[in-house]
Amino acid sequence: MSDDSTSMSVSALSVPARGATLSVNRSGTRSGPTVVLVHGFPDDHHVWDRVVPLLDDLDVVTYDVRGAGRSTAPSGRSAYQVERLVDDLVAVLDAVRPDGGPVHLVGHDWGSVQLWAAVFASSDDPRLRGRIASFVSISGPDLRLYGAYLRRNLRDRRWSRLGDQLRRSWYILAFQVPLLPEVVVRRGTHVVRRVLTRSQGLEAGHWSGSLARDAANGINLYRANAFRSASAPLPTATDVPVTLVVALKDDFLSPSLYDGLEKHVPHLVRREVDTGHWLPWLRPEEVAGAVRAAIEAGSEGS
Secondary structure, three states: OOHHHHOOOEEEEEEEEOOEEEEEEEEEOOOOOEEEEEOOOOOOHHHHOOOHHHHOOOEEEEEOOOOOOOOOOOOOHHHHOHHHHHHHHHHHHHHHOOOOOOEEEEEEOHHHHHHHHHHHHOOOOOOOOOOEEEEEEEOOOOHHHHHHHHHHHHHOOOHHHHHHHHHHOHHHHHOOOOOHHHHHHHHOHHHHHHHHHHHOOOOHHHOOOOHHHHHHHHHHHHHHHHHHHHOOOOOOOOOOOEEEEEEOOOOOOOHHHHOOHHHOOOOEEEEEEOOOOOHHHHOHHHHHHHHHHHHHHHHHHO
């Protein structure tokens, strides 16, 4: 955790959700626009520690997703389906903006994956309609579009692209093996931490003390959603303005994965950053800049 983040005043909330209790943190300025940042796997809310201080004039909300950090872990694979993650987001929005006012969403990795589901559902889901002012997506695609990307490259025999993404996503298949992945991440946490830290250009302080638990629980995200969601029908287009932040050196996601996204997101801005997957930690100023630009664009268009 950075020194700047520890000096900030943070209020903590405990928010009940369907099958879990979520640990929510709120900082910044309540009078500013509300920004909700959602972390991915195998992180907790601390992945945003270098971003939050750069947004201290905004109303900044972070939370540990179910199974991570100080939030509780539900039992059963189905409790980690993306629909339940959207339910969690709604619970957080109801807690921090009971007036139903709009918020700006920011997601990294699985945080981005689940927020795509919310964004695409927002025109039909009365719980979300009119509540999402913008979305900044970092290193996490909509799973339905991810599946379509693989099928399209298979159909068109674009073996190089297909093979490249499958190589990057090898762990998704590995996580389908029963029990073994949990044993590996729980007993070999120090090895996992060391490998990821060195290969991704991170620091030891990036990882929380609950990494072993968070990683073991988070494996259920892949088991509950990877094949079910990737084979689902494509979503209808969304009117929510989206800023896509692409890490050009992402070891897990090819930049070409997002080609054609504008067909589903008419109001799309694409920003490319020459860095790795953990962009919130490696280039927090880029994330803060994208958030501010999205808010300003929304203000100009209103």
